Amino acid sequence: MDFFDHYLQVIILGIVEGVTEFLPISSTGHLLIAEHWLGVNEPDIFNIVIQAGAILAVVFIYWHKIVGLFSNIDRPDARNYLLKVLTAFLVTSALILLLTVKLKLKLPESLAPVAWATLIGGLIIFAIEYFAKNLYPHEDVSWFEACLVGVGQVIAAIFPGASRSGSTIMLGLAVGMKRPSVTEFSFLVGIPTMFAASAYATLKAHKEHQLSGLGHQVILDTALGFFVSLVVAFFVVKWLLRFVQSHTFNGFAIYRVILGGGLLIGLYTHAIPDVSNEEIKPTAIMAAPTATDTTNVAPTPMPTEAPAVLPAAEITPTPATTNDASSVVPTPTEVPPPRALPVDPSELNNTAPATTIVTPAPAIPASTPATNSSP
Secondary structure, eight states: OOOOHHHHHHHHHHHHHHHHSTTTTTTHHHHHHHHHHHTTTOOHHHHHHHHHHHHHHHHHHTTTHHHHHTTTSHHHHHHHHHHHHHHHHHHHHHHIIIIIISOOOOOSSHHHHHHHHHHHHHHHHHHHHHHHHHHHOOOOOOOOHHHHHHHHHHHHHHTSSOHHHHHHHHHHTTTTTTTHHHHHHHHHHHHHHHHEEEEEEEEHHHHHHHHHHHOHHHHHHHHHHHHHHHHHHHHHHHHHHHHHTTOHHHHHHHEEEEEEHHHHHHHHHHHHOOOOOGGGGGGGTOOOOSSSSTTSSSOOOOOOOOOOOOOOGGGOOOTTOOOGGGGGGGOOOGSSOOOOOSSSSSGGGOOOOOOOOOOOOOOOOOOOOOOOOOO
């Protein structure tokens, strides 16, 4: 992977986090979708830090509001508002600790739950927007509504794709809160909640020694993703605060239904593989980019075993004029089969034994008495 592709992936993930963190469309779900699309599995610290960048954008936007609340804490309205934000934060923290520590709840990392939560969340937005028209809208946040916003954050933590901002804003609308007031309260509650979640995840990763061994490349990637998420989230939140003054969330509901339905169709027709991010190899973000591509480098030849040396007596010489490679090392067909040890001593000199023709000697008659030929 070259430098351009590597940092382009980091920038894309930072943009996805910045755009989706505060829109009612789920940043967690979209990050999972982006990871599957890019084929990467970034370390947990990357997600934690770029999420904190998006939250920091809200701090900059509401800086005057936050400073005003704390500077006027002696006033009942400012003090009650801060206490309601704290109440929503404590409700979320208590339920999250119960689910994750006591009940060992683990978030799914596959696309199917995200697709279902995205689709169902869009349908719920449609229903709430329809029935909220008949409610008497109010701007004040009650203690019950503060607790309800805390519960909405827990729903988003349990179901990736439900959206933290979407769940909290929709629950506020369901009990009659105005869109601008519930949106502002949801964002302010999200500041301590998300910073606490990021700090807890970082501390847990440190205790489990997940932060040790991270190279300079991961630090550079995380810093870049943090900056991109911060800048993008700043402009997205500014736009959303103006949008909710005169628009409903039905447009986001339509987007969720289309996205969730499309994902489900792709998953159940096997057009989109539903694999966990842990199964995606190799990890593109963890791998440092290199200036040269090593995929086309020829592999180092493996040493081959030397041919067995045959006994000199078993090698059949070949003519010197041949250029065939088979003349160097005799093939198995050129090796004569082993023979028995010669019996005739003449074979020891590599000479063929002489063929001895044995002719039978003439029979010698037995001795007879001599006869006198003279009369």
